[in-house]
Amino acid sequence: MEYAIALASEVDSWRWVKRAEALGFSAAWFYDTQLLNPDVFICMALAAQETERIRLGTGVLVPSNRIEPVTANALATLNRIAPGRIDFGVGTGFTARRTMGLGAIPLADTRTYVERVQALVKGETISWDFEGEDRKIRFLNPDLGLINVEDDIPLWISAFGPKGRRMTAEMGRRLAQLQRHERGGRRVADHAG
Numbered sequence: 001m002e003y004a005i006a007l008a009s010e011v012d013s014w015r016w017v018k019r020a021e022a023l024g025f026s027a028a029w030f031y032d033t034q035l036l037n038p039d040v041f042i043c044m045a046l047a048a049q050e051t052e053r054i055r056l057g058t059g060v061l062v063p064s065n066r067i068e069p070v071t072a073n074a075l076a077t078l079n080r081i082a083p084g085r086i087d088f089g090v091g092t093g094f095t096a097r098r099t100m101g102l103g104a105i106p107l108a109d110t111r112t113y114v115e116r117v118q119a120l121v122k123g124e125t126i127s128w129d130f131e132g133e134d135r136k137i138r139f140l141n142p143d144l145g146l147i148n149v150e151d152d153i154p155l156w157i158s159a160f161g162p163k164g165r166r167m168t169a170e171m172g173r174r175l176a177q178l179q180r181h182e183r184g185g186r187r188v189a190d191h192a193g
Contacts, residue, residue: 009031013047028055032062077147107164125138
């Protein structure tokens with residue numbers, strides 16, 4: 001059995017992640033909750049620099065808060081720092097968007113976002129509609145080694161309702177649910193889609 005930790009992103013979260021790695025934990029999930037915590041990608045980069053084996057994931061990223069190329073760039077950069085140890089956890093933003101007085105984004109928009117980010121981090125060209133115009137975009141020079149599009153970045157979708165679970169299954173992805181343990185800790189329930 002593998003164990004993971006989930007934590008509110010802090011600039012010193014790396015200390016907890018380093019300790020979790022030493023204790024044999026397999027993954028660390030960082031909350032993406034703007035206006036409550038520091039930036040998730042900065043906290044993950046700090047942890048990536050201080051660890052060697054533990055997987056690092058967004059737990060979970062909110063699609064509306066970063067456009068697809070920005071998210072793909074951050075994930076590919078982390079993948080350069082910690083090759084093959086990055087996980088892309090994503091959800092509809094129920095909690096994080098509430099901090100801005102917004103509701104969760106529609107599942108169809110989440111799916112489109114996920115598909116675009118995943119294609120970009122694989123080095124593919126995508127069709128991207130932004131500011132009323134369709135464009136073809138991709139990483140311009142991944143061969144320079146500034147980012148890593150070679151190592152896979154697994155996708156985890158947080159979906160608690162039946163429609164979200166169905167979408168996850170249709171996409172053949174893993175379902176990530178950060179759940180509170182009876183002793184106050186949290187765990188990730190891994191359900192293959």
